[in-house]
Amino acid sequence: MTNNTTFETLNPPQRMLMGPGPINAYPRVHQALSSSLIGQYDPVMTGYMNQVQQLYRGVFQTQNQQTMLVDGTARSGIEAVLVSILQPGDKVLIPVIGRFGHLLCEIAQRVGAKVKTIDIEWGEVCPPEAIEKAIKEFQPKLLATVQGDTSTTMNQPLKQMGEICQRYDVLFYCDATASVAGNHLKTDEWHLDAVSVGLQKCLGGPSGSAPITLSDRCAEVINRRKHIEAGIRADHHVAGDEAMIQSNYFDLAMVMGYWGPERLNHHTEATSMLYAARECARLFLEEGADQVVARHKIAGDAMASGLRAMGLELFGNPQFKMNNVVGVYIPQGIDGEKIRLELLHRFGIEIGTSFGPLHGKIWRIGTMGFNARQECVLTTLAALESILIKHKAKIIAGQAVVAAMGHYSQ
Ligand SMILES: *Cc1c(COP(=O)(O)O)cnc(C)c1O
Secondary structure, eight states: OOTTTTTOOOOOOOOEOOSOOOOOOHHHHHHHTOOOOTTTTHHHHHHHHOOOOOHHHHTTTTOSSSEEEEESHHHHHHHHHHHHHHOOOEEEEEEOSSSHHHHHHHHHHHOOOEEEEEEEBBBBBBHHHHHHHHHHHHHEEEEEEESTTTTEEEEOOHHHHHHHHHHHHHHEEEEEEBBBBOOOOOTTTTOOOEEEEESTTTSSSSSSSSEEOOOOOHHHHHHTTOOOTTTTOTTOOOOOOOOOOOOOOTTHHHHHHHHHTTTTOOOOOOOOHHHHHHHHHHHHHOOOHHHHHHHHHHHHHHHHHHHHHTTOOOSGGGGGBTTTTEEOOTTTTTOOOHHHIIIIIOOOEEEOOOGGGGGTTTEEEEOOOOGSSSSHHHHHHHHHHHHHTTTOOOOSOHHHHHHHHTTTTE
């Protein structure tokens, strides 16, 4: 189908993206994206790949040699880790605190793994005692969890889970897409064996690249399934003695071979996305992990205070709230979608809707990456308040912006 704009120059509207992701990318990331393309084995490109590995060791706070990008959105990183670790019949324990916990189950089931879940009410997190009990009973190969589940805005504490996994010799994987850079993530200190993320939340880039890191013991487990494609296989290559990984594209044994010294051909690294990922990591490390997290905490607290000052009720257990996103109940008698659309059309501001049991009940408002800034928080609160007043919602007027300003010195 065509219409009269089909052949026009691309001209997307300027939006302020204040939902649970994607968000507006940092300007420097846009610049990086438009840099010249080079060949995948150009020494400059392989040099950039090595730099990206080093930069993401900083982001993940790890010494892991196996730190690299999976080409695709965050979900590709999740799928690559699960399909590369799990063989049919392997046992995996998954605490489900929201939508993305269900996604981990769904991927593990497709692999043919035996999945046991710990089902947590939305708005809460999984206590470590429940993990320990389930590990004792079920004896899984892998514990797979989500850190920040944006569907519920809860941040699952990982430190004790990591200690438990060490004690029972269980591999520990976490999807930290929504939480990285907005909340602390300490891969080595917390004994995580595999972590995957995406760029489009607090790292401040576009979706389309999934940085991952694997511990040595995790890389060993995966490399036992190594199978190098005919056509690039040489005499010195020895196949692993365990079952071949069922996906070719997401075969992390081959992806490690491509990022390693042999540069074994697999896919063609997504050059522009690698540039973007590199810039996201540079921005994070320049500002410093603690400062980036603190900036997200201030912005998140300011947003939450503003919403409360409006008389709105926040969703979930505040003790475990992610710094970078807040769930807020849609006021009685108000059509949440109408408000969202008016915010978009009149102010150019996007806030998030919700999934599953929370659909139609809460909005989700994010303050992430480039948008974890005072002006974004204040503008969003002022805009939301005026649209709600227009719709005669029963809110407290005139307090929200001032309450949020109280979190900033000027
Ligand atoms: C946003 C989000 C993702 C995003 O996955 P995409 O494939 O990039 O859409 C994954 N996991 C979590 C926990 C998220 O919040």
